Amino acid sequence: MVHIFKMFDKYIALDVNSGCVHVMDKLCYDIINFMNVKNFAPTSSEARFKLIDDLKYDYDRTEIGEALDDITELYNDGLLWSKDDFKVATDLKKNSPIKAMCLHVSHDCNLRCKYCFADEGKYHSEKGELMTAETGKKAMDFLVKNSGKRKNLEVDFFGGEPLLNFDVVKEVVEYARELEKKYDKNFRFTITTNGILLDDDKIDYINNNMGNIVLSIDGRKEVNDRMRYRADGSGSYDRIVPLFQKVAESRNQDKYYVRGTFTRQNLDFSEDVIHLADLGFEQISIEPVVCDEETDYSLREEDLPKIFEEYEKLVKEYVKRIKEGNGFNFFHFMVDLEEGPCIIKRLSGCGCGCEYLAVAPNGDVYPCHQFVGHEEYKMGSLHDDKGLNQELRSGFEQCNVYTKPKCKDCFAKFFCSGGCVANASLINGDMKEPHKLSCEMMKKRVECSLYAKAALAED
C-alpha cells in the first residue's frame, strides 16, 4: 500500500509497510497515483504502455520513462508497494507482562473542567475519594510481581488532581525506590497535574523524582478559563501560567509537556498551540476533546474541514519556527522515521488492558485511565486474591491492527496502532471499531508530520 498526498508545495508518498517516506515531483506523484488507481505494478509492461498513453499530453515521453524507472527501482528494492508480512508478529504480544500503570491517587479535584472525561475528577462515583498509601504500595507490589523480565516500569500519578494527595504520592515513590533495588527494576514516574497546588517544594520534589510531568492548560486565557475553572467559577490561567513556566525552565525545557484539549468552542486551536509556544513552552500537546456527542462543545464531522485547516496552519508555523531556530515540539507531529518504535509495538499500541493498567483509589483495576469507573470494564481488585479477569484481558490482548476491519486498508495504521481502544469501546461499544472522527484527525496529523519531515529535509 502506498499513500500519496500533496501538502503545500510537497508531493509525498508513504510506503505503509516499509515505513519509507518519499518526496517527489508532480510527475512521479501522478505515476504513483495512476498505479494505485489502476492497481498496476510498475514492472508490468501493460502498465508502462497505458501510463504513457495516459500522461502523454501532460509530460514528455522521455521524462515519463525516467520517472517510471526511478519508481520501478524503489519497487524492486522493497521501498514502494512493499508487502505486509507483519501479521505473524501479533503473536509476540501474547501474555506480555505488565509494565505501566496509571495510579489514580485522587478522585477529587480542585477544578471543575467542563469537558472532564473523569466526571470532574470523581469518575462517576459520589464522593471524591483519595487513595491510601497502603493501596498505592500494593499497586507497586502488583506491578513488580507481574512485570516479568521488564526492567523499565512506568507509573503515572493521575486523578482527579494528584497534588491533593501529594503525601501519598511521595510515600509511594519512596516505596517503589526500595522495590527497584530489591528486584532490579527501573521506575519512571510521571505526574499529571492542573497546577493549582504547585509550589517550590513540590516542583523540587517532582524534578528530583519524576521523569516526566504533564501540565494541563488549554492555551489562550479565554479558551482555558472557559473550560478549566474552580468551583466558584474563576479560571485557572493566571494561577498556573507562571508556575508552569517555572517548571519548564527548571527542567531545562525537557521531560515535560504542557497538555491541553481543544473543543468545538476553539476550533482555531492552532492559535492556542502558538500561544503556548509564545509563552516559552517548548513541549506542547493539544488533543481533540473526548466527550458525550450531545454536548455543545463536542467535535462533529462537519468540523473536520476547519480542524484540517488548523493542523495545516499549525504545521506551517511549526516548520517555520524550527527553521528560524526558535522551534517547539508538538507531540502529535513528532514522528521518528528511523528510530521510532518497532513494528511489534505499532501493531497493538498502548497495551491497555494487558501491558498497561489503571488503579482506582479503592484498589479496583481497570484497562486504562479512561475506563475507570465503568464497572463493566473492571478487571479486578488489589485487595483480593482473585487476580485479573482473564476474559477481559484476552479481549484487549487480541486488539491490534489486524483484528480491526477498518484498519486493514488505512495508511495510518502503523502510526496510531488502531487508535484509542477506550474511545472505540466507550463511544462505539466495540473495542475493534475505531472512533471515526478520531481516525480522520489522526490521518491528518500523520500527513502533517510527514510534511514537516519533508520540509525540514530540504537542502
Next chain:
Amino acid sequence: MKRIKTLNSASLKESACKGGCGECQTSCQSACKTSCTVANQKCESNK
C-alpha cells in the same frame, strides 16, 4: 535518482527482526491521554 528523495530506510521491516523487547514507554504515559499516538515514541534499544 533525481526526481525522488527518500527520507528514511525501510525501518519498519528492519524493526521486525530486532524489536519486541517491550522496554519502551507506554504512549499514554507521555502526553496523550485521550488519543493513541504511538509512532512518536522512542525505541529503547536504539538509545
